[in-house]
Amino acid sequence: MKDFRYLAGVSTLVLHPEVCVGCGSCALVCPHQVFAVTGKKAAIIDLDGCMECGACALNCPVDAISVTPGVGCASYIIQTWIKGKDADIQCC
Amino acid sequence: MLETTVENDGCGCAGSAKKCLPPLPMFQPEPDNAPCCGAPPGPPSSPDERPGYRLCSFVERFVETQGGMVPQVKTCLGPGDWLGSLRARLGISRDRYRIAPGLYSVGAAGVDSPVLVTANYKLSFDALRRELAGVDAWILVLDTRGVNVWCAAGKKTFGTDELIRQVQRTRLEGIVRHRQLILPQLGAPGVAGHQVRRNCGFSVIWGPIRARDLKNFLAADQEAGPSMRQLTFSVLERLVLIPVEISLIVKPSLWVLLAIFALSAIGPQFSMMLAWQRGLTLALAYGVGVVSGAVAAPLLLPWLPWRSFYLKGLLTGLIGGLAAVVGLRVVGWDAVAMVLLSMAVSSYAAMNFTGATPYASPSGVEKEMRRGIPIQIAALVATVFLWVGGRFWI
Numbered sequence: 001m002k003d004f005r006y007l008a009g010v011s012t013l014v015l016h017p018e019v020c021v022g023c024g025s026c027a028l029v030c031p032h033q034v035f036a037v038t039g040k041k042a043a044i045i046d047l048d049g050c051m052e053c054g055a056c057a058l059n060c061p062v063d064a065i066s067v068t069p070g071v072g073c074a075s076y077i078i079q080t081w082i083k084g085k086d087a088d089i090q091c092c
Numbered sequence: 093m094l095e096t097t098v099e100n101d102g103c104g105c106a107g108s109a110k111k112c113l114p115p116l117p118m119f120q121p122e123p124d125n126a127p128c129c130g131a132p133p134g135p136p137s138s139p140d141e142r143p144g145y146r147l148c149s150f151v152e153r154f155v156e157t158q159g160g161m162v163p164q165v166k167t168c169l170g171p172g173d174w175l176g177s178l179r180a181r182l183g184i185s186r187d188r189y190r191i192a193p194g195l196y197s198v199g200a201a202g203v204d205s206p207v208l209v210t211a212n213y214k215l216s217f218d219a220l221r222r223e224l225a226g227v228d229a230w231i232l233v234l235d236t237r238g239v240n241v242w243c244a245a246g247k248k249t250f251g252t253d254e255l256i257r258q259v260q261r262t263r264l265e266g267i268v269r270h271r272q273l274i275l276p277q278l279g280a281p282g283v284a285g286h287q288v289r290r291n292c293g294f295s296v297i298w299g300p301i302r303a304r305d306l307k308n309f310l311a312a313d314q315e316a317g318p319s320m321r322q323l324t325f326s327v328l329e330r331l332v333l334i335p336v337e338i339s340l341i342v343k344p345s346l347w348v349l350l351a352i353f354a355l356s357a358i359g360p361q362f363s364m365m366l367a368w369q370r371g372l373t374l375a376l377a378y379g380v381g382v383v384s385g386a387v388a389a390p391l392l393l394p395w396l397p398w399r400s401f402y403l404k405g406l407l408t409g410l411i412g413g414l415a416a417v418v419g420l421r422v423v424g425w426d427a428v429a430m431v432l433l434s435m436a437v438s439s440y441a442a443m444n445f446t447g448a449t450p451y452a453s454p455s456g457v458e459k460e461m462r463r464g465i466p467i468q469i470a471a472l473v474a475t476v477f478l479w480v481g482g483r484f485w486i
Binding site for chain 1: 245246277278280281282283284285286298301321322323324325393394399400440443444446447448449450451452453454455456457458459460461
């Protein structure tokens with residue numbers, strides 16, 4: 001996956017280290033190796049590798065991670081622009 | 093003796109270890125209910141058939157469990173499965189290519205066999221079972237509305253609630269002794285492992301991304317190595333996605349072609365012949381744009397410069413458009429219009445491919461769309477202006 005890098009500095013991923021209990025779930029479920037757990041805390045080691053799938057935030061038992069997950073597909077985003085974020089949108 | 097039987101039996105299992113039926117005798121007493129005309133009747137109904145249900149060809153037999161009868165599935169795909177995969181890959185009735193959710197078994201699944209969870213998209217189910225030859229396991233299929241694991245996880249149909257629902261509906265706790273579910277790692281955006289355990293007692297183990305790593309994963313005490321957790325997006329993995337991308341473009345293309353021929357008819361004096369020829373020429377530029385953006389850009393993805401897909405598409409569209417005008421020997425404003433159309437279409441098609449990749453973030457896609465779409469619209473407006481206006485200036 002190292003051949004594929006997407007736009008830098010756009011990810012909405014935020015980790016709150018003071019809440020983190022170091023369970024390592026985020027590092028386990030992340031498909032892009034964005035996290036590393038050292039000692040008793042997780043850290044973001046590759047923010048620009050994040051594709052905002054939301055797996056880490058959902059699997060964090062203490063809600064130490066926030067991210068705006070979504071579908072990274074142009075026709076989907078155009079429909080959200082037209083119909084609004086909460087509309088029922090048919091996509092891939 | 094055995095060899096003769098294998099050669100002459102005609103039962104289609106020559107060479108296999110199965111025991112064959114002896115050849116039928118030449119003369120048989122006819123049964124009383126023999127039909128008076130037509131071909132002899134086919135085989136009787138399978139004992140597994142039930143009124144109102146249809147037997148699936150991938151089911152070997154049904155096995156009795158604490159939770160009722162469970163279908164045992166084959167681990168090799170038949171011609172019908174391959175044909176179905178091909179149709180789904182081409183985008184034909186893809187949204188209806190699904191199987192019934194619930195519990196299935198593979199091999200001699202027992203109380204200690206692992207439970208593998210997947211989606212009810214038939215392509216996902218087939219990808220899983222074909223990797224399980226020689227494995228004894230349960231397959232728990234969630235109702236993802238016929239969508240693959242990754243996309244369904246994003247929509248939460250491959251989700252915590254659905255997983256808990258299927259565990260309870262299939263009475264899994266009575267079928268297996270352990271309390272573990274193996275999920276594909278790409279299901280994690282939809283399933284909160286800790287909540288599953290809290291609500292139904294089963295703990296979630298994150299398995300490998302790809303089904304083909306499952307055997308090694310199971311052999312390694314359910315431990316996934318780094319390579320099993322690493323996404324890939326090889327040429328072949330990109331290639332199989334292209335037909336669906338094209339199939340999604342076909343329908344809007346009919347309207348575009350209509351507009352192209354209408355625009356090509358506008359001129360100082362109307363000529364059917366000229367309108368037809370010009371229409372074909374511009375339609376070709378459009379086709380080149382589609383191929384540049386939906387075929388060339390995905391295939392050349394890692395080698396094209398820039399990270400934004402709309403820029404990659406502009407580049408392939410430019411090269412494709414130039415090749416088209418050189419090939420057709422079109423010159424002047426018409427040539428410029430054709431190249432611009434190819435670029436606009438290619439840029440949009442490439443931008444749409446972001447959704448099929450496993451690495452584009454929605455925030456990134458939105459950012460590049462805010463830059464790309466104005467450029468694509470400008471190129472399109474310029475195309476119309478030059479294509480129609482050019483006929484009045486010359």
